[in-house]
Amino acid sequence: MSRRFVLSRRAVLRGATGAGVACVGLPLLEAMLNSNGDALAGGGALPKQLLVYFIGNGFRLDRFEPAQTGADFTLSEELAPLAPVESHLKVVTGLQNWCAYQFTHHEGMTAFNGYTCAEAVPNALYSKAGGPTLDQVVADHIAATEATPPIIKSIQAGISPKVSIMDSGTTMFALSHRGPNENLDPVFNPQVIWQLLFGEFVDKPDDSELRLAVIDSVRQDANKLRGRLGTVDQQRIDAHLQGLSELEMKINAMPPSCMAPSQPSETNPEGPSNGALTNVNNIMADLLVKALECDITRVASVMFIGGAAETTYTEISQSTNHHSNTHNSNAQQAVHSGVVYSMERLRDLAVKMRDTLDPTGRSLLDSGLILAGSDCSEGLTHSVARQPYILIGNLGNTLTGKVHHQATPRTGTPNQWAATGNTSDVLYTVLKAFNPAATSVGDLTPQQLQGGWYGTSNPPSQAAAGSSTLIDALTGPEFGA
Template sequence: MPSFIIPRGPISRRRVLRGLGATIALPFLNAMSPSTVRAASSAKAPVRMAFIFMPNGVRQDRWTPEGTGADYKLSPILQPLERHRGNMNVLTELGHMNCREGDGHYAKTANWLTGTKIAKTTGKDLRCGVSVDQFYAQQVGHATRFASLELGTEPIHSGVDFNVNYTQLYGSHIAWRTPTSPLPPEINPRFVFDRLFRENADQRRASAMENKSVLDLVLADAKALRSTVGQEDQQKLDEYLESIRSVERRIEADIARVATGENLDPAAKAEIAKLDERISKAMNGVKADPGGRLRLDHTEHSRLMMDLITLSFWSDSTRAASFMFGWAVSGKNFSFLPDVKLGHHESSHHESKEEKLAQYEKINIWHSEQFAYMLDRMKSIKEGEGNLLDNSLVMFGSSLRDGNSHNPKNLPILLAGNGGGIKTGQHHVYGKDTPLCNLFLSMLQAGGVKTDRFGDSTGLLPGLV
């Protein structure tokens, strides 16, 4: 007698777990194959794309690896990624010709994923271009619950930077649905989690007030599905649901830490009383201070957001995502790092002073560590005969080479994952001023998009496919 039952027909890819107030999309299961379990293992998974933005550039003399091709040595800033060198490419000499006009960070951040010029304005008459994540979402978004996800850790800035006469809105957005429609990043992990796994606003509020886990809400449906699939699918389902539970617990733990004042910088302590009052609505997430900032541990906040992207890819809730570690002129306090006393933006304006450069480098290394964490998570998730990273393309980098000079040439760019047949494990050094849009075009074609041009692209990047 077999210990499981194989359903008569395949499970739909759109099958979800449902409960009162909750909907959880499923990971890829063998039972979703139209034929046998063996055939399922070779089923082609979709390509997911994520774009991870690091503000304020890098210490450029500690970024570029030594050597080229597969025989290269990772630089000090990239050392945390050593265990992933076989799953990524370091791409040197890519940049944006259209980002060279206009001073400061804004003229290089808004168009990081578009490759187009931005209209100089101090108001709301924005004009940029369609970003690569949204171009991809427009092609594949119909197949998922959400066309894309836009996440961050810092609130939107809507004032004017009169030093360069640009609206700060340009520094708060990297995703553009149309040339005049930027998509703001969501910075509250609770809201993102609920958006992914709760059905509608009324049900989200009701279940949050009752402090119900989304997994508790769908438990009956999960048990019913589990009884109809094979042992391998049962294991996948258990691992997937446990990952959701883990993220949910961590979000709740952060809410509790904020309520008690733990892990807050001094500026946040004055807000504890207000936050504590709002924490009674715990499932609605941590409330912001008057500046719109979430007073969460920055490392955990960033990792929660990257975990949410990973979960959204694993569940096929979306195939396009972007994440901003900070806005364009982020002054994030990194004093939680040893020997770092300066904010991010201040350290990036190093004036070639070694004391500032050393702190700038430590902040860069921290960003590499967080990216390595995301790759760890994606590689740990089995999908077919490989893992989630094998079926994804994840770009990490900045819109500036160096924060002090605001240089948009030779940008710091990594591409991880083998989605669409991309080859990894290389340091590619291209000709000077090679368009970054050539990378975007290569990624789009790897994702199955039929286009021969994006932004100011001039062709595909050699050596990737």
């Protein structure tokens, strides 16, 4: 095993005393573990990581959903690229997304937070996210409960800079949200991602005292301004203040003793072509996996392509953008090829996590989880009935290994494909794997359902987007511990 880590005295202290050194991110080291290697020497739990991965515009469900359920299912055509991480693969199908509005793409994003979108103006294809996404709830939980939380609470990356030109609002343009007015848009430039994750730790004169003095001054300015504002803008200043606190924490942090990667040369500007998606995805994956390994962050989201984005998969010789293909019943073979191609990119990331081991031999797929999904189920209809999830990783055995859980069998023609249950059940199960004390996720208040519904022949008049229901089939031996 590669042994590039340098064990520092303060790192030992951290493992031994937990709160002994504040605000330090370090890779997990053997010397920091207890004698069984299943907890920190100070008694804290081993870190868990969450990485959310998004591929817009759905799948070909007939070629995506595995034919069998349970632990011994055979990978479907569209899941086949994930064979290298099959032992850690969980697939959930047949659930219903209960966003109260149905106007394509926007409602699909509910699958990442369990809140019906806010301020929805379906006629203008406009909405804001209804509440915090799961990754942010988890990031808050880690920050609030860890004696030595990671240096950066969460990070958001994007691969294809092309976005929808027909849609508006915040919902569709970010995979991570902290609230309706707090969209955390993806950063498409790998150099900026590198700067955020590792820029602090390059050799330079130590001017941290001065930078902290500047932050203190800026904080006073922010509080002064805050006093003159109403509640909406006060929340915005609070987000700014939170950012200042996190910057302060980063400045105070001791450099991780793992080797930081060098700054990539790729800037990933938006252009007419999308030739470099595999390369950009690999660069981003390398940066994020290294940051997880070094415990610089434990929560990340990656938007591969956005919903309704005008991304064309030129690397597989396609000339029409993937979203347009999904709407074209004559281009469904191209859709399938596009889904397989994007699954290969998810695989590229997952394999990097599989191959990154800590001193005990645990991989990032043993300790962490990739939660992957889209903004609809079947690309052709853009339905959110049967919106599937792909989970790769066992989260320290709080989740099971390989399984296909299907809430509702798929029968009939595509327009009849029905679903039951609630996509947010998956979110709740994952949240509870991080935080056993969690009692729900999203908004549990039933909302009046509006717009055209499909997949469910007799939809209820009201439904809640959130959930407090576990999916037992996903849980592992350490769940609830």
